[in-house]
Amino acid sequence: xxxxxxxxxxxxxxxxxxxxxxxxxxxxIGFVVSVPDITTSEGLLRPLAAQSEPRLVRICxxxxxxxxxxxxxxxxxxxxxxxxxTGLLDSINAVRGIAVEYSLPICMMVGLLxxxxxxxxxxxxxxxxxxxxxxxxxxxxxxHEIEQQADVAKIRPAIDGAFAQSKPVVLLIxxxxx
Amino acid sequence: MMKRDDCLRVIARHVTDKDIVAPVYSTAFDWIxxxxxxxxxxxxxxxxxxxxxxxxxxxxxxxxxxxxxxxxGSLLMNLGTLVTVAEAAPKNLFHFVCENGTYEANGGHPIPxxxxxxxxxxxRAAGHKNVYEFSDLxxxxxxxxxxxxxxxxxxxxxxxxxxxxxxxxxxxxHGAPVRKAFKDALDAG
Numbered sequence: 001x002x003x004x005x006x007x008x009x010x011x012x013x014x015x016x017x018x019x020x021x022x023x024x025x026x027x028x029i030g031f032v033v034s035v036p037d038i039t040t041s042e043g044l045l046r047p048l049a050a051q052s053e054p055r056l057v058r059i060c061x062x063x064x065x066x067x068x069x070x071x072x073x074x075x076x077x078x079x080x081x082x083x084x085x086t087g088l089l090d091s092i093n094a095v096r097g098i099a100v101e102y103s104l105p106i107c108m109m110v111g112l113l114x115x116x117x118x119x120x121x122x123x124x125x126x127x128x129x130x131x132x133x134x135x136x137x138x139x140x141x142x143x144h145e146i147e148q149q150a151d152v153a154k155i156r157p158a159i160d161g162a163f164a165q166s167k168p169v170v171l172l173i174x175x176x177x178x
Numbered sequence: 179m180m181k182r183d184d185c186l187r188v189i190a191r192h193v194t195d196k197d198i199v200a201p202v203y204s205t206a207f208d209w210i211x212x213x214x215x216x217x218x219x220x221x222x223x224x225x226x227x228x229x230x231x232x233x234x235x236x237x238x239x240x241x242x243x244x245x246x247x248x249x250x251g252s253l254l255m256n257l258g259t260l261v262t263v264a265e266a267a268p269k270n271l272f273h274f275v276c277e278n279g280t281y282e283a284n285g286g287h288p289i290p291x292x293x294x295x296x297x298x299x300x301x302r303a304a305g306h307k308n309v310y311e312f313s314d315l316x317x318x319x320x321x322x323x324x325x326x327x328x329x330x331x332x333x334x335x336x337x338x339x340x341x342x343x344x345x346x347x348x349x350x351x352h353g354a355p356v357r358k359a360f361k362d363a364l365d366a367g
Contacts, residue, residue: 031237055237057233057237057262057266058262058265059230059258059262060258060259060261060262061256061258063225063227063230063256064227064230064233064256064258064259064262065230066227066230067221067227067228067230067231067233067234068230068231068233068234068237069234070221070231070234071219071230071231071232071233071234071235071236071237071238072234072235072237072238073234074219074234074235074238074360074361074364075234075235075238075239075364076238076365077234077237077238079234093225094225094227097225098221098227102357
């Protein structure tokens with residue numbers, strides 16, 4: 001995207017929801033499986049809900065989504081779990097068993113509730129944000145910070161890599177996409 | 179009340195070589211002896227998630243019937259699945275729950291709500307349209323073929339008692355070769 005683009009957020013130091021959705025589609029994600037997350041609610045989930053593809057599957061709890069994405073992966077379909085870090089923390093056992101021990105390409109896009117824009121997650125004042133990356137490190141799960149517009153370019157290689165290696169990956173959305 | 183393995187034998191007579199079956203815990207150990215198949219899908223440390231795995235399989239392969247053989251204790255860990263599946267409405271998903279009122283694989287302790295909770299009632303309240311409950315094997319045997327021919331999602335509660343002692347070798351369910359065989363069988367058709 002060139003400078004001066006009209007896509008909101010792409011030239012402002014912010015994060016463009018439209019560009020993230022574009023990368024989700026470019027990553028051949030066929031299903032977005034989600035519990036609403038306030039960080040990504042307006043910039044990602046609402047526009048995704050208005051589109052027919054990828055198909056949105058609304059779930060009641062995040063660990064359901066880990067299992068749904070596993071089932072999809074066995075069939076050759078790509079799912080993306082769109083959740084909040086509280087839901088990730090609540091789903092640790094499912095992630096441990098299904099994504100890590102079964103070595104399945106569970107791709108998670110995780111909004112970081114209460115993370116201050118521009119502050120690295122490990123330096124957040126929020127305990128619930130600070131612990132996310134150390135927990136992922138302890139579990140051996142790859143993750144990428146999606147904080148600035150330039151980070152959006154990490155999405156497709158991360159998802160393609162997860163499916164190529166049959167490993168989980170977490171994309172941490174560090175500020176509210178426009 | 180029906181014996182679980184008798185119920186499973188009845189179901190097995192209606193399962194084709196193309197169907198995916200996802201059994202959990204004690205039901206899984208009965209099932210793998212009754213109907214061994216590469217298309218049996220075992221959910222790691224299921225914790226109630228078997229029907230969620232099955233939903234992913236059903237959405238990803240709408241050409242295949244996906245049959246979940248769940249437990250009552252398992253379902254209680256993931257009651258939201260009833261709502262999620264009802265809303266996603268996969269026509270190829272069939273969710274059987276074996277209700278014996280206990281966490282059989284974890285010491286046989288009673289489930290909360292034993293004898294009080296209605297799993298069929300929960301399924302109806304969650305939005306499932308095709309809901310059945312059986313406690314008589316002959317009646318189940320007469321109806322299961324037609325039920326498995328209905329458009330899903332279908333929910334069936336089976337009032338059962340245990341099949342008896344089992345040798346629970348979890349490597350038969352969760353080994354990497356089992357997972358590879360499942361994937362290969364799914365890819366094959």
